[in-house]
Amino acid sequence: MTRQQLWPWPAGAATGIGSLPGTDIAEAQRIVVGELPALPHLPELPARGPGADLIGRTGGLLVELPVELYAARWRIAPRPGRDLRRARDLLERDLDQLAEQAETYAGPVKVQAAGPFTLATAVELPIGGRLLRDPGAVRELTASLAEGLRLHVEAVARRLPRASVLLQLDEPSLPAALAGRVRTESGLGTYRPVDTTVARSLLSEVITAVGVPTVVHCCASDVPLELLRTAGAVGVALDLALLTDLDPLGEAIDAGLGLLAGVAPTQPPSAGRAPTSAQLADRVRGLWDRLGFPRRQLAEQVVVTPACGLAGASPEYARAVLTACRDAGRRLHEE
Template identity: 60%
Template sequence: MAQTASFPWRPGSATGVGSYPGDDPAEALRVVLGELPGLPHLPELPGRGPGADLIGRAAGLLVELPVELQPSGWRLAGRPGRDLRRAHDHLARDLDALEEVAGGYEGPLKIQVCGPWTLAAGVELPSGHRTLKDAGAVRDLIASLAEGVAGHVAEIRRRVPGARVLLQLDEPGLPAVLAGTVPTASGFARLPAVEEAVAVDGLRRVIEAADAWPLVHCCARRVPYGLLRKAGAKGISIDLSLVPDRDDDPIGETIDAGVALFLGVLPGTDTQLPSLQDTAAPARELWRRLGFPAATLGEQTVITPACGLAGASPRYVRAALKRCREVARTLHEAPQM
């Protein structure tokens, strides 16, 4: 039987993963607040270019570790430059829009930041090697990110005083980091696997520094559920279509521990949406297969798209978010249909 848990959202809630098409943060926020009133999120708009992307946005939060953009990607630099200023400008515009559009909002509000291990695999050292290659550099990166994320959360609270902030760490690269399959700079070799205890410690440092309700998004086939729980994640966001039957035990243990599941039920790019019941069916089947009471399904899950929506059309985004909201409501109100 799952432990009783208190979540900062109402049962039957839906939210987005993070990214959104277009370049207008105020308009994106208005759509999110309209379609996801129970658990809105701060949209990310990577289509604006460098500095608005997953890695560049998080790199812009680093404290005393400036970055610059090279042909190969983001790299630690000796001093701040125009690339870093661009990242700061993108975030500043997002926060200004958040304050303008949602400053009076009260309730749960999710923000997203690239997690430390995906960031370490994506940012280069000045030498051109991945930061992940150097354990000392990784420790410095994690400490810097933790401080930057804490400041970011504090700024969100200042801009939206009535919000209860949820911090989502995006870790799509974590399974590769743990498996030792991250390529070296040359691409001819692979970096050694990071030990689980080290990975747990790195995530925990960022989670504890932020002092927000923590969840981790990992849209991969090998989600390390146990590791994420050890690191302090109270929610885990997954692509439900990638969950194999062999993951039943770790998912069941996660639910039993009272951790929330953010279930991605719709593709992140334009497609013909299935019916409401067909969209809800995989979540119901997962719960039934694991043997948990149907009545808890709408309480311990949040419904989302499978991944970010940056590659989708605005029309599809609205339809997908609306469908997620409808699925969440029906799973709560009619879990056994």
């Protein structure tokens, strides 16, 4: 097997993390397909309101576990209702738009959803309190999410029969759940830490059930890289500015984990302009050199991305960042 076959993206690829500004899904999808031709993604537009946010969107995928909004929070509902219909309708509209604009696309396409622990941290039980407090509820949620994501990936594959699907699980809350830092509703206490073995098992359950290459996105300084790798993730998406210890990353990359390198800031710096592709390529190259890996691997194992979602950016800045990421990936590949 050649090295290029180890990762489910072409050498020199760039992609977005997920969210974009605005409410026009047709325009957002045009930008993604145009600016990120090697690894486009299904954009999320949370400005459209509840059901377009990460948690509501993922909640709409759950099987036999309906969700609803209550006091501006998502919770498990006794039966499907208006909030769930809205979330599913928005996603269906987005998939139709993806199919229309990428009908002949034949490469990898990325879709995103919240992972089980971030979902369990955000969604509440019918009686109150986060699902995270009930290990049985977390297991039930994981099974429902695994089946829902399997069906979702199948739906994407039907619409884009020549493409291959890459799944991104967003797990920003995983480090806090593992460390027992998730606060209770009163704010006076925290939920008990999730056991590492349990976390690995449940993440693996989702990844195995979906059956496509999966990367995990986590913007934190203490991402459990070895846990994610051994759970079956093929890559990890990180905000490189948050990394304080490079040794675990080096070990994970050496063991074959792909890296979605978040190097472009989600908001413009004081100068107000997006970084150039040369600046982004330098940041990725600098990290790679500090880790001590040969340059020939870089463009194959690393995908250039923004640091996180771009929903809070201006449309002009978001587009400029995606363009810079694309061109940075090409620079790294051409070296």
